[in-house]
Amino acid sequence: MKLTVQVNExxxxxxxxxxxxxxxxxxLEKGHEIxxxxxxxxxxxxxxxxxxxxxxxxxxxxxxxxxxxxxxxxLVICVAAAQRRGIVDEGEAERNxxxxxxxxxxxxxxxxxxLIEGGIQSDRLVVFGD
Amino acid sequence: MSILHxxxxxxxxxxxxxxxxxxxxxxxxxLLIEDAVYTVMQGGKAASIIDGQKAVVLGPDLAARGIAKExxxxxxxxxxxxxxxxxxxxxxKTQSWL
Amino acid sequence: xxxxxxxxxxRRAPYGTIYAWEALEVVLIGAAFEQDVxxxxxxxxVFQLLKGQDTSGIDMKNFSPTYSALGDYEVTKIYVEKESxxxxxxxxxxxxxxxxxxxxxxxxxxxxxxxxxxxxxxxVFAGQDVMFNF
Numbered sequence: 080m081k082l083t084v085q086v087n088e089x090x091x092x093x094x095x096x097x098x099x100x101x102x103x104x105x106x107l108e109k110g111h112e113i114x115x116x117x118x119x120x121x122x123x124x125x126x127x128x129x130x131x132x133x134x135x136x137x138x139x140x141x142x143x144x145x146x147x148x149x150x151x152x153x154l155v156i157c158v159a160a161a162q163r164r165g166i167v168d169e170g171e172a173e174r175n176x177x178x179x180x181x182x183x184x185x186x187x188x189x190x191x192x193x194l195i196e197g198g199i200q201s202d203r204l205v206v207f208g209d
Numbered sequence: 210m211s212i213l214h215x216x217x218x219x220x221x222x223x224x225x226x227x228x229x230x231x232x233x234x235x236x237x238x239x240l241l242i243e244d245a246v247y248t249v250m251q252g253g254k255a256a257s258i259i260d261g262q263k264a265v266v267l268g269p270d271l272a273a274r275g276i277a278k279e280x281x282x283x284x285x286x287x288x289x290x291x292x293x294x295x296x297x298x299x300x301x302k303t304q305s306w307l
Numbered sequence: 308x309x310x311x312x313x314x315x316x317x318r319r320a321p322y323g324t325i326y327a328w329e330a331l332e333v334v335l336i337g338a339a340f341e342q343d344v345x346x347x348x349x350x351x352x353v354f355q356l357l358k359g360q361d362t363s364g365i366d367m368k369n370f371s372p373t374y375s376a377l378g379d380y381e382v383t384k385i386y387v388e389k390e391s392x393x394x395x396x397x398x399x400x401x402x403x404x405x406x407x408x409x410x411x412x413x414x415x416x417x418x419x420x421x422x423x424x425x426x427x428x429x430x431v432f433a434g435q436d437v438m439f440n441f
Contacts, residue, residue: 080298087307087326087441094243098217101269105290111298120329120441159332191336198437199311199340203297205215206305206440210433228350232429304316304432305440 081112083197087208089124090139091132096125099207100142107150114201115153116143117194118186120208123161126154128183140183147185154186155193211236213300217243217307220255225306227258232304240288240296242267246274249281256282267293311436312343317352319441321370322362327355328370330441335373338380345384345435346377347428353391356402356420371403378407378419385419388428 084103088095103113118125130140147154156166162175168182182188198204214237218225226248229239239262241248248255249266268287278287288296297303315334321327334346348356355374362369377385385405392398405419423431432438 082297085440094217098242101290102293106294106297109291109294111294119333120325160329191333192340194333195337195340195342198313198439199309199342203303204437204439205297205303206307206438207217208305208307208440210435212432212438224350231425232432234429234433302436302438304438307318307440 080202081114081200082106083114083194083201083204084116085194085197085204085206085208086116086118086122086125087120087206089121090130092121093209095207095209096122096139096143097137099205100139100146102205102207103152104146107146113150113152115155115193115197117197118154118156119160119191119194121160121164122208123156123164123166126156126161126166126183126186126188127181129181144183144185152185156182156186156188157194158188158190161188210301211238211299213238213240213296213303215240215242215303215305216245216248217241217305219244220248220258221253226255229304229306230258230262233262237263238296238300239264240267240293241265242270242293246270246276249285250276251280251282259285265292265296310341310343312434313337313345313437313439314432314435315344315346315439315441317346317348317355317441318350320351320354321360322365322367326441327352328368330439331370331373333439333441334377334382335380338382341381344382345386345431346382347386347388347431349388349391349428351391353387353395353397353402356387356405357397358401358403374403375405377405381407383407383417383419384421386421386423386428386431388425389422390425392422 214229220226319326360371
């Protein structure tokens, strides 16, 4: 089946991103297609490469980046939610006059339409949040 | 069309488990993840909420919280993340009671 | 493109968290995709529709007027769960009067809000293709 996964919470504060990651990984291992992982609300905070968790803890952000690289995943951060919370890529930095970017590898910033499209194109939408 | 109702809240903190059960129809399944796994603890007041329902609980979340098999009420199936994926596939859609 | 039945389930009060507002943003953007859209207000979600919201004292955007524009976005099926409303001591009169104009009936104004019991809403859910949760 073709799946879209939605993540509504940031890393560490809430288990949502962990649950979404383990679910997504299991779905890939079973041979399902992940059409897209869409990060919304505080979930956009999963996409900053500037996190530095302690050595003995999992790196939630890097884990998503690695999974994306391995499986060519489409990790999409909602632009409206990202602008509010300061997740910035090159394009956003240029458009909004920011002096830095912080987006993690494998993530891209795009519109809410990407979530809607996920709902239309996928067989199932699975939402993880608070 | 069948729904996989996913709940992640402790039944002692929020009403989500009870509400999801209210919304269950024939053929639907209840999946308890994250803090909702406390629902299945023997002797807990909340266990009765899922009496007679088709309820499944996520094993890794149970284990993380120290809930051993023998501390669980009867009649609840335990799955891993692969089983979670199978449940999503077996239902027509999912509803997360966040 | 295929048309699917989309249900946006709203269960949170406004302002205390951003979920209600950002959920509404999804509905507005989603309208451009011409799917068969419904919204449901359950639990504290019914508070989103209360009349008379004034956020001037908390310096937050009052997004409650946006609900009255939903009809223009062709979001015309707004289900309010009766049990949630009653539990909170509310009636439909406490909520905004949301309407839409029916093109097929010479733009006659029609009510968007459908007051339904939990059992009726469960049946509506059963008929949907995709459930959006925030």
